[in-house]
Amino acid sequence: MKEELFVSGRNIPNIDPFLNIWHWEIPLYLFLGGLAAGIMFFAGLFLVMGKEKEMETTVKWAPFLVPVALVVGLFALFLDLKHQLFFWRLYTTIRMESPMSWGAWTLMIITPLSFFWVASYIKEVVPGWKWRLPIFESFESLVIKYRKHIAWLAMGLAIILGVYTGILLSAFNARPLWNTSILGPLFLVSGMSTGLAAIIWMSKSHYERSVLSKIDIALIGVELFLIVHLFMGFLAANQVQVEAAHLFLGGEFTVTFWVFVMILGLIVPAFLETLELFGYKIPMWIPSLLILIGGLMFRFIMVEAGQITRYLY
Structure with a gap:
């Protein structure tokens, strides 16, 4: 009697038992992109509002971080690319x-724009520059x-980038x-x-820190609202999204998210800023520092946890 053993299943490298493609480069890129977007948006906003003198760090000093953040973030993204010599093909079409x-x-537009912004203020920030x-x-x-x-263009591009x-x-x-539309906002x-947070850290003006802290507390409230609704949506969805939650x-x-993101990264900073x-x-x-960490x-956790979840088991 001939006996045969059939085994069905998948064993695709970097796919099974879970996705293992994105590593530290992607969350770092996402973090630096968001950081740059935040700084550029508020720099443009207060310039348009005519608050250039009152919000000097926001408009003049903090934007010097933006080109650095974007270049480092893009370099991290470049390291992650499988076919690095063909990145230019993204710019042969618009989809x-x-x-x-x-x-x-x-990124192609906002990166040189950030350099232009810095160049326009460099004589004010660096005395004697020629x-x-x-x-x-x-x-x-x-x-x-x-x-x-x-400034108007920078604000629009910053929102798109964020x-x-x-x-x-x-x-x-x-x-x-x-698989949720909440991740964008x-x-x-x-x-x-x-x-x-980066601007507040740099600023020495009490007035500027007070204005930015009020905005930041409101943003943290919105962020907590979105996170709560993110989990509410998962728990009310299908089984795999319940398992993801x-x-x-x-x-x-559980520990890394609730301790480092929710408590130390959002609730405690909001409480300290209120005080x-x-x-x-x-x-x-x-x-x-707590907000930045x-x-x-948050981005490291979302990238790592997202790769673990899947529909087919």
Whole structure:
């Protein structure tokens, strides 16, 4: 008698038993993209509002971080690419339905725009700065002349960039944790909050810190609202999304998410910023640092946990 053993199943490298493709480069890229978007948005906003003198750090100093954040983030993304020499093909077409196309073109515009912004203020920030070539002087004058127009463009691109960092994940709807439309606005609000945290840390003006802290407290409230509704949506959905939610509600990401993101990254900073507004002496680098660490942890957790969840078992 001939006996045969049939085994059915899958064993695809980097796919089974769970997705294992994105590592540290992607969450770092998402974090730095959100941080840059937040700083650029508020720099443009307060310039348009005519608050350039009152919000000097926001408009003049903090934007110096943006080109650095974008270049480092893009380098991290480049390291993650499988076919690095063919990245230019993203710029041979524009696909309105593709989040990757939106992100590529947005970064193509906002990155040089951030350098232009810095160049227009470098003489005010760095005394004695002189351009070696006359063409740079002429270009600087042109940028200063149209600075308000650039601010409006920067604000729009910053919003697109902030939303893109979340939609980049939600476009992978084969992963239950990422299959939600809340990720776009959630990552946008989180990026705005981290951008404010960086500005508050840099600022020495009590007035400026107070204004930004009020905005940040509101953003943290919105972020908490979106996170709560994210889990409500998962728990009211199908079985795989319920299981995805349970990764944070008793599963392996429970402690890291609730301690480092929710408590230390959102609730504690909001409480400290509120105390500062009521006149208590709070070193503002503490809530700022907590928000930045919480924002970074949030992206690492979402990328890692999202790869674990799947529909087919």
